[in-house]
Amino acid sequence: MNVVESSAQQQLDEVQALIARLQMHPAERAAASFRRVELLDDMGRRQEALAACARMLDEFASKPDAGVVVPCCQALRLLAHMLRQMHRPADALATLDRLIAAHGQRAEPEIREHIAHALYQRTWWIDEPAARCEACDAMSELLESQPDAALDTWRVEARLLKAEIEHHRGLPQDALATLEAVIERFDGSTDPGVVLRVARARLASVLNLRELAQHAQAQVMCLAVADQIEADLAHAAPELRIEGVRALTLFFDGFGIDEHANRAELVGWLLDRYGHDASPQVRRMAVRRAYDWSVGLRESDDGEAALAACDRLLATFGADTDAVVHRTVASALLNKGFVLLERLGRAEEALQVYQQLARQLQGASESELQDALAKATAGRQACLKRLRKADAEGNLPELPTELRDEVRDKVRQGRRHGDAGESREAIALFDEVLAAHAASPHPELRRQCARALVHKAFCLVALERFDEVVAAAEAMDARYGADPSTEMQETVALCMQYKSTALDRLGRHDDEMRVHDEIVARWGNSELPDLRGRVVGALFRKGATLRQTGRLEAAVACYDEAIARTTGAREGTLQLWAAKSLINKAKAQDKLGDPAGQIKTYRALIARFGxxxxAALRERVVNACEWLAEAEGRQGRVEAQRAALEAALGRFGTALSAEQRARLARELQALKARAIGRKAKEVFGRVVRRRA
Structure with missing residues (x-):
């Protein structure tokens, strides 16, 4: 027995001795009896805890004194929790119902608090969405029968939960009506718990308004919450300040991607108000939003704005001592170095940033910080390479501005033609650029020629001139494959992807897979999101080709590598590749006759991206739920099949199409009908056997 177990056993012995001495003091004896149940449960002696709980409830069932009833309420709630953990959900719900029926009309505040907890717990434990909504209504009805302002927090919670269920069932109009009723009724409350939940109701309304395409009203609602919290920011509780950050975040998301000025102003507002907040949780949310904003600017090629956003973040959080904020600051420094080097071409400044970060992270023990240190070291090497290359190119004559602008305009115009489906016109412009400048050693002309060649390959794919696509990709690799700059490497990798597509369409599958292998070999160690995406995409496509040609075990291995390479990835593109790989892996396992593996894979997808x-990830999670239900059904696991269908309808309802929702609802209804039929047959069989 270890020290902890010894201490718990000592406490249990003391409590049992105390119970024996308290024969004439029922309230104290009831409290001690409940403590015995708690200790037995904490020690893992579950069956003894259940027996002790049953004895306690029998002993005090006829004693109405509040001092006795409160420990009995605690015991019933703990009993329900234990039964739930023992996979006896029906018994757990029945226990909560017993508590509510026995004491639901009591007026004592401490008993009413336990009733409210039990009602709320009950709604969470019901799986079927419609039944959960009914449970929320029952909770509200019982709470309304006791007009006490102390229960207002629970009244709002019941409605918030109902609105959440309605939202996930794909009923945003119903959810909005539920939330509006809550806001109208409790908006004037001064109780901190109610004020917090009314703010949450408003922000939940924002999501439903956006689903109904009422974007202007959603923006007004976000701003109303932010303004209300800001008006008394100095006295607002940390939980309410977190809702203030959420309000600004939702307001930010409501802007169009081209509304840079509004977004920049909003991030400044966010950092001014919450960047130095006393709560670490608030600061973590604020720094995450500021970081995402800077990355978004970088990916939209607005280098100067991205640099300004990085500097603003670092000025606000650079000295923050919170570990989570510190990790985001390290990511922001990496982002700043990337922007300076790749977007603005300021290698010397980027070198200083990477060196500063490397010094800060020396000796770091956390894996995430060690990863950042490795990236900073790689960034430093890239800067030094770029500076050496710049020295070597220093003898080239300066490129005339008119020529530079002319070439850029032709490439842009060609790309516009390609995006509009005018592929031949686009190719003609790209060929002009390549004929005139392909042999130029000037970096800017090389960059424009590389862009022209990759866009030409894209247009050739659209025209189904696949042999020419292969030739264009090989020319790209021959001319620019050795160029170490990030943009050139990304462009070459994209052109290689077009080559693999062309080979696939030509039926040259072995050659296609060799291209996929080459992409993985050349860029498999890159930390750049775009190149990581190309690598994972190559693994996925190779897996698809292997699956198509019947080599299923090799396909599963490819998908496993793609999934492993995206572990922990935050980028949406990489997460989508992971979801696609998990789905294709499950389908390959089905063909291999591995239903257990298939079910495990679908569950992994749902757990990771649920x-x-x-929207794209939620769509795949919903599909995985449906396919999981089919797989469980084929194995005869009816309860698991039902749970998967209920998860799809209840948890992910808003991601379903109307047709898909109707189909899954029919399947679930049919499953329930069959279950009722089986139960009726079992009952009939028992009756027949008894009569016999």
Whole structure:
């Protein structure tokens, strides 16, 4: 027995001795009896805890004194929790119902608090969405029967939960009506718990308004919450300040991607108000939003604005001692170095940033910081290479501005033609640029020629001139494959992807897979999101080709590598590749006759991406739920099949199409009908056997 177990056993012995001495003091004896149940449960002696709980409830069932009833309420709630952990959900719900039926009309505040907890817990434990909504209504009805302002927090919670269920069932109009009723009724409350939940109700309304395409009203609602919290920011609780950050975040998301000025102003507002907040949780949310903003600017090629956003973040959080904020600051420094080097071409300044970060992270023990240190070291090497190359190019004559602008305009015009489906016109412009400047050693002309060649390859794919695509990709690699700059490497990798597509369409699958292998070999160690995406995409496509040609074990291995390479990735593109790989892996396992592996893969996808807000990921999670239900059904696991269908309808309802929602609802209804039929047959069989 270890020290902890010894201490718990000592406490248990003391409590049992105390119970024996308290025969004439029922309230104290009830409290001690409940403590015995708690200790037995904490020690893992579950069956003894259940027996002790049953004895306690029997002993005090006829004693109405509040001092006795409160420990009995605690015991019933703990009993329900234990039964739930023992996979006895029906018994757990029945226990909560027993508590509510026995004491639901009591007026004592401490008993009413336990009733409210039990009602709320009950709604969470019901799986079927419609039944959960009914449970929320029942909770509200019981709470309304006791007009006490102390229960207002629970009244709002019941409605918030109902609105959340309605939202996930794909009923945003119903959810909005529920939330509006809550806001109208409790908006004037001064109770801190109610004020917090009314703010949450408003922000939940924003999500439903956006689903109904009422974007202007959603923006007004966000701003109303932010203004209300800011008006009394000095006295607002940390939980309420977190809602203030959420309000500004949702307001930010409501801007169009081209509204840079509004977004920049909003991030400044966010940092001014919450960048030095006393709560670490608030600062973590603020720094994450500021970081995402700077990355978004970088990816939209607005280098100067991205640099300004990085500097603003670093000025606000650079000295923050919170570990989570510190990790985001390290990411921001990496982002700043990348912007300076790749977007603005200021290698000397980028070198200083990477060196500063490397010094700060020397000796770091956290894996995430060690990863940042490795990236800073790689960034430093890239800067030194770039500076050496710049020295070597220093003898080249300066490129005339008119020529530079003319070439850029032709490439841009060609790309516009290509995007509009005018591929032949686009190719003609790209060929002009390549004929005139392909042999030029000047960096800017080389960059424009590389862009012209990759866009030409794209247009050739659209025209289905696949042999020419292969030739263009090989020319790209021959001319620019050895160029170490990030943009050139990204462009070459993209052109290689077009080559693999062309080879696939030509039916040259072995050659296609060799291209995929080359992409993985050349860029597999890159930390750049775009190149990582190309590598994972190559693995996915190779897996698809292997699956198509019947080499299923090799396909599964490819998908596994793609999944492993995206572990922990935050970028949406990489997460989407991971989801696609998990789905294709599950389908390959089905063909291999591995239903257990297939089910495990679908569950891994749902666990990894089930909480994502990205529409494309949610769509794949919903599909995985449906396919998981089919797989469980083929194995005869009816309860697991039902749970998967209920998850798809209840948790991910808003991601379903109307047709898909109707189909899954029919399947679930049919499953329930069959279950009722089986139960009726079992009951009939028992009756027949008894009569026999």
């Amino acid at each position: 909480d994502s807000g990205d």
